[in-house]
Amino acid sequence: MKTMQNNKLRNESKTEYKLHRMRFYAQIAEKAGYTIAGVAAAFAISGVSGIISFGLTMLLFANLQSHLIKIWGFSLGCQSLRVSLVLRASSFAFLALGALNDSIGFMLLGAGLSGFFVGLFWPTFYTMKRANIGEWFAMEKSTGVALTVLTGILVLYVSIYWILLLSIVATILSFSMTFSIEQEHYCQSSEQTKPCPTLSSARRVAFLDGSIGESLRMIRRIVLLTGTVSFFNFEGILSFALVLGISEALGAILSKSNLFTPMHFLALAFIGCLMCISGVENWLYGLILLGMSLSALFPDLQIELKESIRVSDSTDLNFRERNRIEGRVVGAFLAGSVYLLQLPTEIVFFWIIFSLLGLLMYSRTLHVKTNSFKRLSTLPSLLWN
Secondary structure, X not given: OHHHHHHHHHHHHHHHHHHHHHHHHHHHHHHHHHHHHHHHHHHHHHHHHHHHHHHHHHHHHHHHHHHHHHHHOOEEOHHHHHHHHHHHHHHHHHHHHHHHHOOHHHHHHHHHHHHHHHHHHHHHHHHHOOOOXXXXXXXXXXXXXXXXXXXXXXXXXXXXXXXXXXHHHHHHHHHHHHHHOOOOOEEOOOOOOXXXXXXXXXXXXXXXXXHHHHHHHHHHHHHHHOOOOOOXXXXXXHHHHHHHHHHHHHHHHHOOOOOOOHXXXXXXXXXXXXXXXXXXXXXXXXXXXXXXXXXXXXXXXXXXXXHHHHHOOOOOOOHHHHHHHHHHHHHHHHHHHHHHOOOOOHHHHHHHHHHHHHHHHHOOOOOOOOOHHHHHOOHHHHHHO
């Protein structure tokens, strides 16, 4: 019996390793082709409106894909990974056409295909990944720093077409590695999920998590690429790459430390918002604190939602990603609208504060009791200690 258990653990460990290796090459493609080169090309072609339309198009198609998984009851497994990676490679081809022809239309087609990738790849990946994401996430964000910064530098000296070609090659490598992963198919239920108090709170947590993160991503892209804020006076794209990479990696690494709890990171997120509200001169530090805090909270919230689905006996494999993407759409739309309508940017950070309070109320990870006001009263001591 013990031998069988050891063999099972060994096989699961091999599968996890192969899954991580596949994701590593997909991450190279993502950081180089979409996060840096794609966003930079959209900005070069259409300015701030290009950044906003590029991000929103991706999210709207990701939202559509995530709902189609639920409606049509897609099975998730290696086959859906391959389909998503084909969509990603096709996305980079359209992005290259857009950059070559200065066509925002081609760029948006590429963003839409990337959205289909996001809506299919991540539900599949998290469903197939049986172990907790903590250690993998820290490694993912640590390697992401090097990839993001390197791409940010390359964009300044190398044609975007070469970066997109590299992204296509990395996607093909990731695609080829799916054939070495031995994994069962997971059937997605298309039936309506029964009302459940646990899932009701989990749905709010996923939505708020997505909304907070995308509000930050959108406003961070805009202020760094436009040069409103810079990192040591580097050019916009390099400042963006450095702030993004460093803040996310710091958060992922600190989340593995026993010195900090989720409540500490929540307090740091509040401080980051208050710094951004206090004035443009503090935006850089506030954005780094916010990015670090949200990155640190990500693994704990993911584990919480996974456990909520398990205890509710739900077969809705895409529950977390679907609700999270809906929140991302709202967050991106809010931040983009505030900038385009020339409203005070502080509105975005007040929205993030409001959403963080919602997380504090609904998330079990943050140890919220029935009387949430008792928990709220501890915030001042957390902020100052």
